[in-house]
Amino acid sequence: MFNWKIFKDELEELKNNGLYTYIRTLEGPQGAWLTIGGKKVLNLCSNNYLGLANDERLKKAAVEAVEKWGVGPGAVRTIAGTLSLHEQAEKELAKFKGAEAALLIQSGFNANQAVIPSIVGKQDLIFSDELNHASIIDGCRLSGAKIIRWNHLDMKDLEEKLKAYTEARRRLIVTDGVFSMDGDVAPLSDIVKLGEKYDALVMVDDAHGEGVLGPYGRGIVAHFELEGKVDIDIGTMSKAFGVVGGYVAGNATLIEYLKQKARPFLFSSAPTPPDVGAVLAAVKVLEESDELVKKLWSNADYFKKEMKNMGFDIGHSQTPITPIMLYDAKVSTEFSKKLFDAGIFAQSIGYPTVPKGKARIRVMISASHTKEDLDFALEQFEHVGKELKVI
Numbered sequence: 146m147f148n149w150k151i152f153k154d155e156l157e158e159l160k161n162n163g164l165y166t167y168i169r170t171l172e173g174p175q176g177a178w179l180t181i182g183g184k185k186v187l188n189l190c191s192n193n194y195l196g197l198a199n200d201e202r203l204k205k206a207a208v209e210a211v212e213k214w215g216v217g218p219g220a221v222r223t224i225a226g227t228l229s230l231h232e233q234a235e236k237e238l239a240k241f242k243g244a245e246a247a248l249l250i251q252s253g254f255n256a257n258q259a260v261i262p263s264i265v266g267k268q269d270l271i272f273s274d275e276l277n278h279a280s281i282i283d284g285c286r287l288s289g290a291k292i293i294r295w296n297h298l299d300m301k302d303l304e305e306k307l308k309a310y311t312e313a314r315r316r317l318i319v320t321d322g323v324f325s326m327d328g329d330v331a332p333l334s335d336i337v338k339l340g341e342k343y344d345a346l347v348m349v350d351d352a353h354g355e356g357v358l359g360p361y362g363r364g365i366v367a368h369f370e371l372e373g374k375v376d377i378d379i380g381t382m383s384k385a386f387g388v389v390g391g392y393v394a395g396n397a398t399l400i401e402y403l404k405q406k407a408r409p410f411l412f413s414s415a416p417t418p419p420d421v422g423a424v425l426a427a428v429k430v431l432e433e434s435d436e437l438v439k440k441l442w443s444n445a446d447y448f449k450k451e452m453k454n455m456g457f458d459i460g461h462s463q464t465p466i467t468p469i470m471l472y473d474a475k476v477s478t479e480f481s482k483k484l485f486d487a488g489i490f491a492q493s494i495g496y497p498t499v500p501k502g503k504a505r506i507r508v509m510i511s512a513s514h515t516k517e518d519l520d521f522a523l524e525q526f527e528h529v530g531k532e533l534k535v536i
């Protein structure tokens with residue numbers, strides 16, 4: 146057998162450098178409070194923005210889908226794996242996003258692998274924000290197109306690069322909608338204008354935007370009133386929707402084309418009935434009421450305001466993602482540990498997820514938090530912040 150020592154050594158090195166990821170195991174369902182290691186802790190880490198991951202309506206829909214459709218799709222979509230349940234969800238998701246059509250993919254990560262290599266190749270150019278999500282970066286690499294990175298959110302830089310790099314069959318501009326580590330938002334209206342001016346396709350990954358931005362949480366495209374102007378809108382069912390899975394929304398030609406070309410669609414089995422059933426229920430919840438979205442924002446506004454008043458540096462987030470900037474990785478790790486001892490689960494994030502010297506505690510606010518929960522969190526942050534002389 147192969148000598149695995151070289152890998153073991155590398156793992157040791159990660160541990161020695163503080164770069165090893167230790168996994169926390171939840172002993173109960175997702176929610177505002179979690180049980181970890183027998184201890185009840187306030188959850189400030191999940192992407193469960195609206196608290197839907199353990200919502201009774203979604204659970205019921207998932208169980209009903211299992212009763213009606215079984216547990217597995219049995220095949221890839223193009224052979225025998227397409228259920229009318231999938232098509233119903235695609236119709237509802239397209240409507241929710243204000244798009245002509247949509248296509249379910251197994252995950253948001255896979256959706257980027259499905260789209261990018263299908264629409265661009267070796268003869269093409271991709272313009273990509275330097276802080277784009279790993280799944281966009283991998284999709285770009287997989288396509289074989291030349292990748293040109295523009296400085297984060299810098300429209301002047303993007304325009305200069307669009308002017309400088311023109312030799313291509315076609316050009317694609319791709320960006321995260323909401324950037325998950327800082328909570329800042331892509332200037333999508335300006336990006337769309339540049340796309341029109343320089344005849345480039347525009348693609349946005351709305352993973353942290355849907356269920357959060359725009360009226361009724363319809364996402365970044367609705368937030369900027371750009372319906373029909375963004376060529377490709379990538380969605381995930383794994384964040385605010387509280388389930389798991391991904392999708393692509395766009396015009397009918399794009400979706401028809403992807404059904405012929407997208408490899409995760411052609412060669413990996415379809416999303417499962419309970420996931421799709423639950424997503425349909427999530428979309429229904431959002432279409433019926435914006436109560437959860439409003440609660441999410443009022444929680445986030447309250448938490449951010451109080452943290453700022455206490456003297457914390459909370460970066461420049463425009464969304465419920467709240468980075469507590471500590472810069473030093475050791476301080477950040479220590480801060481997170483002390484919070485955990487005090488009953489708060491808020492993870493430290495360091496290099497390579499964020500640049501060196503930019504370590505932080507990333508707080509994810511949810512509609513499922515009560516005012517008491519947030520006050521408890523603020524108290525503990527103040528306590529640890531003073532102890533570590535951060536404030």
Ligand SMILES: *Cc1c(COP(=O)(O)O)cnc(C)c1O
Pocket residue numbers: 252253254255278280281321322325350351352353381382383389390391
């Ligand atoms: C989380 C995330 C994904 C991955 O979505 P999954 O459905 O969990 O695979 C893709 N893109 C962005 C921008 C994300 O934040």
